[in-house]
Amino acid sequence: MPDPVEDQPLKGRKLLLGVTGGIAAYKAATLVRLFKKGGADVQVLMTPDAGRFITPLTLGTLSGREVLIEIFPENEDGTWTKHVELGLWADLFVVAPATAQTLARLAHGFSDSMLTATALAARCPMLVCPAMDHDMYLHPATQANLERLRSYGYEVMPPGFGALASGLVGHGRMPEPEEIFARVVEKLGAGDEAARGASLEGKEVLVTAGPTREALDPVRFLTNHSTGSMGFALAEAAARRGARVSLVSGPSALPTPPGVTRVDVVTAEEMHAEVQARKDADLVLMAAAVADFTPETTAASKLKKTGDAMTLRLRPTPDILAALGREKRPGQTLVGFALETDDGLANARRKLERKNLDWIALNNPNEEGAGFGVGTNRVTLLHRSGRTEALPLMPKRALAEAILDRVTASMRAGVPEGT
Ligand code: CTP
Numbered sequence: 001m002p003d004p005v006e007d008q009p010l011k012g013r014k015l016l017l018g019v020t021g022g023i024a025a026y027k028a029a030t031l032v033r034l035f036k037k038g039g040a041d042v043q044v045l046m047t048p049d050a051g052r053f054i055t056p057l058t059l060g061t062l063s064g065r066e067v068l069i070e071i072f073p074e075n076e077d078g079t080w081t082k083h084v085e086l087g088l089w090a091d092l093f094v095v096a097p098a099t100a101q102t103l104a105r106l107a108h109g110f111s112d113s114m115l116t117a118t119a120l121a122a123r124c125p126m127l128v129c130p131a132m133d134h135d136m137y138l139h140p141a142t143q144a145n146l147e148r149l150r151s152y153g154y155e156v157m158p159p160g161f162g163a164l165a166s167g168l169v170g171h172g173r174m175p176e177p178e179e180i181f182a183r184v185v186e187k188l189g190a191g192d193e194a195a196r197g198a199s200l201e202g203k204e205v206l207v208t209a210g211p212t213r214e215a216l217d218p219v220r221f222l223t224n225h226s227t228g229s230m231g232f233a234l235a236e237a238a239a240r241r242g243a244r245v246s247l248v249s250g251p252s253a254l255p256t257p258p259g260v261t262r263v264d265v266v267t268a269e270e271m272h273a274e275v276q277a278r279k280d281a282d283l284v285l286m287a288a289a290v291a292d293f294t295p296e297t298t299a300a301s302k303l304k305k306t307g308d309a310m311t312l313r314l315r316p317t318p319d320i321l322a323a324l325g326r327e328k329r330p331g332q333t334l335v336g337f338a339l340e341t342d343d344g345l346a347n348a349r350r351k352l353e354r355k356n357l358d359w360i361a362l363n364n365p366n367e368e369g370a371g372f373g374v375g376t377n378r379v380t381l382l383h384r385s386g387r388t389e390a391l392p393l394m395p396k397r398a399l400a401e402a403i404l405d406r407v408t409a410s411m412r413a414g415v416p417e418g419t
Pocket of ligand 1: 340
């Protein structure tokens, strides 16, 4: 029978293990041993309080690397940027046990120890394993912090039910080291799969994001609730995969993702012009919520109320994606988004055909956890071949990865034929 540890499923993998100050910290020793036996290179980061439960010497000896605690180490050897190096180095960052205190710090962006600073700098996936007393775990503050972490794309491994160190029985036990080990193997295995088919090295990628604004007069405009988060997540993920990424964005407060060239626009017409200027991209991801109509005229001065009803005359804006579809070149891949409240699958399939797309991602803004202004989304991906895949509810950053995994795999397989 294959041995889940001896087969070295983590060979060549780099893991950060964050250990915080709770009684379950003693289990970190077993976890380090499992990771090492599984073939991983392990760097342990402890919060200062974790040392009350397990010594850095124990974890340092088991991992074969000095345990790091303070963000500014006592021996000033010029290595204070280590959190950034480690954040880039790791394939996965596991925090086990994660106390209520550390969860709060992570949720709110504190960087007061090597563990929390590295979490902020890390580009790798995060897996947190809460462990605390039952009531602390169920407190709305802790639950809100966990929800916030999920919205950043963190995976939370729910604690088990059983006897707790406080003498109470309830939720709050850290999952056993063997369970955490198994989840880590699964996560990194899936990452491998994705990496094989998912590089966008050398590709030109064009992403649109955010709403557009159509002015009625100098102070008023027509728009929608889009914040840009889905498009920004796609741009970030595409850049990480090695693509040259242009992000044409309507008004959005989000920061430009690293390595992405951003072009800000306001109206649908402006977005159309900027997209047309980049229409030869190998992959276009049209995540913007473009206004379908714009006022026939924009008043030069503020419109005054007269006491009477007012009629607005609107004219259609260009359909940016349909224009790209009409001129699609062989080998180019076009991905659209469809926001449908009724009859989603049929409408999305019609849109895919009408706009000559390769893929369309369907979502329903009325569904809980999906649509505008939330960190998560649930989409169903439709491919021009007729294939349909309903993806689970997930953070938008994880969803961006899931969409790119499928789109890039089909690009490499040459599935989308130019028409
Ligand atoms: N889109 C576009 N230009 C427009 C309107 C939409 O490029 N003027 C793109 C969107 O970015 C999205 C896709 O077309 O990728 C579908 O958008 P959606 O608003 O769902 O569909 P519409 O074509 O506007 O159709 P309808 O309003 O009838 O649902």
